[in-house]
Amino acid sequence: MRRGLAELPLHTGKAPPWLFARMTRLARAIIEIIIGEYGTDEFLKRIADPVWFQSLGCVLGFDWHSSGVTTTVTGALKEGLKELEVELGIFIAGGKGKTSRKTPEEIQIKTQKFGLDPNPLIYASRMSAKVDSSALQDGYQIYHHTFFGTKDGKWAVVQQGMNPATRWARRYHWLSWDITDFVVEPHKAIVCNHKTSPLNLVAKESEDTRTISVKLTNEKPEKVVRELKRIKELVLPSHHPIYASDINPKRIEKILLATYENPPPDFASLLIRPGIGPKTLRALALISEITYGAKPSFFDPVSFSFAHGGKDGYPYPINQNDYDQSIAILEKAIKQAKIGRTEQLQALKRLALWLT
Structure with missing residues (x-):
């Protein structure tokens, strides 16, 4: 061997x-x-x-x-x-x-x-x-x-x-x-x-993040984006694993408008939606952690x-x-x-x- x-x-x-x-x-x-x-x-x-x-x-x-x-x-x-x-x-x-x-x-x-x-x-x-x-x-x-x-x-x-x-x-x-x-x-x-x-959203330990992410897509987009903007203005620790510098709130708002009008029932349904990509999921994970305390997994499988x-x-x-x-x-x-x-x-x- x-x-x-x-x-x-x-x-x-x-x-x-x-x-x-x-x-x-x-x-x-x-x-x-x-x-x-x-x-x-x-x-x-x-x-x-x-x-x-x-x-x-x-x-x-x-x-x-x-x-x-x-x-x-x-x-x-x-x-x-x-x-x-x-x-x-x-x-x-x-x-x-x-x-x-x-x-x-x-x-x-x-x-x-x-x-x-x-x-x-x-x-x-x-x-x-x-x-x-x-x-x-x-x-x-x-x-x-x-x-x-x-x-x-x-x-x-x-x-x-x-x-x-x-x-x-x-x-x-x-x-x-x-x-x-x-x-x-x-x-x-x-x-x-x-x-x-x-950012491992398919780890068992990310269950709360997945659940809250789906709930956020059922919220009014302006409310979610307002929270995202607030978080982006925070001075997060330099070592924080979820980076938000490349996340465009206006772009996220357009995507969330589509999910709000036709809410996904679960995370798999959210993930498969056209337009849902890494940045949207990262934004939802960031809000889930900072606002709701649901920490995602960062384990490399x-x-x-x-x-x-x-x-x-x-x-x-x-x-x-x-x-x-x-x-x-x-x-x-x-x-x-x-x-x-x-x-x-x-x-x-x-x-x-x-x-x-």
Whole structure:
């Protein structure tokens, strides 16, 4: 197991065509075996496992420690499996940049192959993106979103954010059957080597903040904005974690007018509303804390580093049994994949190097 702390720097380039073509072919061969042997649930489970995902990236031959492993691996899977979706019982939507914004449209089209209602899956896609872009304000801007669905209506999401200032990336994994509430600790895993002190509105400890935020959207907008202006004029401690310098009260008032006319019943309904973004939620959280005493959480839910648990098990040590099982499944799939003997040996060699 690699013990050194693996960094994930932002890389702006992309895999050369010859490498991506090879990755696509190998990804298709490996996933065919995994779904044939273990089923679509196991496929989703592994995609949502950050260790297995990173191992797959290494096996496919991409630079395992760069941010590009996320976009390239998901891209290779999408391209490699697009002609086999009905046969395998899965579909993949989304991608990087502009492609990510087409995810709902792709889900709409691809679910027709399986006779699925697309709306719950489109909602899941939008909510996972909204949580990681607005409700968990960790400084990483989401620029990549890939949605994996099955014929049974189950799903997983792999998305990535970047922090241009630090030039680091953070990857978020979601798995449908692990979620009981989209706005209460919904992640399967979050991978990054750098912890922060984010405004974490999906932590259990932020329940009061969520409740009061919804109540504030039911108040007359001018009343809420008046309170916001008062708070902005206060001299808050320089170390106060919620900053208000970039919050425009006039802009917030326009947004709150829409929520006042059609009040959201709960925080999830508030979060999914068009126009509700990080600044609005930050303003509501600030009022909730300063005026009503409801302190939000600033806990960073990062669960893995980009190495296997990182140096000395930081952020968290990996369950050895889960790790061994993940690697065994991948190793078996490589050995059974319909690829040339040389390519097979090279893939196993890359996996062995990743493990040492």
